[in-house]
Amino acid sequence: MDADGLELIKHRDIHFVELHPDPNQAQTAALLLADVEAIIHVSPITPLHLQVSYHLIEISLEQIENGLLEMGLHIDNRLLYRLKRALHYYTEETQRANHGCSHIDSRYTRKIFADRYKRLNHNCRDPRPEHWRKYL
Numbered sequence: 001m002d003a004d005g006l007e008l009i010k011h012r013d014i015h016f017v018e019l020h021p022d023p024n025q026a027q028t029a030a031l032l033l034a035d036v037e038a039i040i041h042v043s044p045i046t047p048l049h050l051q052v053s054y055h056l057i058e059i060s061l062e063q064i065e066n067g068l069l070e071m072g073l074h075i076d077n078r079l080l081y082r083l084k085r086a087l088h089y090y091t092e093e094t095q096r097a098n099h100g101c102s103h104i105d106s107r108y109t110r111k112i113f114a115d116r117y118k119r120l121n122h123n124c125r126d127p128r129p130e131h132w133r134k135y136l
Helices: 003-007 025-033 061-070 079-098 107-119
Strands: 009-015 039-046 049-055
Touching: 003 009, 009 061, 009 079, 025 039, 025 049, 025 061, 049 061, 061 079
Parallel strands: none
Antiparallel strands: 009 049, 039 049
């Protein structure tokens, strides 16, 4: 891989808050992100610290964190983390724009959690076949 290709592989840390019903949010996030094609490596360092490596052309840190927030995980919003996050968002968006990616291209963001949502047991699904549901 050339130098430009290595520049597009990003290694980031995601920190979670302590006060959450799930005490091991990093492990939960790692399981959610493990099946995503654009994500190269995910490893929970501590129960509240996650390291993620991904290909910038396919997905950005902002898309990953927005997906985790939609799944109910709480990302740490202390000032230091917000500043780092804003800097990463800006530089990644600039790099993506320079390589011809649009900000709206979020096919991987939707795919991250659509498969996970389908696999969850919601306990409110109707077990009857589709054609029987009309005859209640």
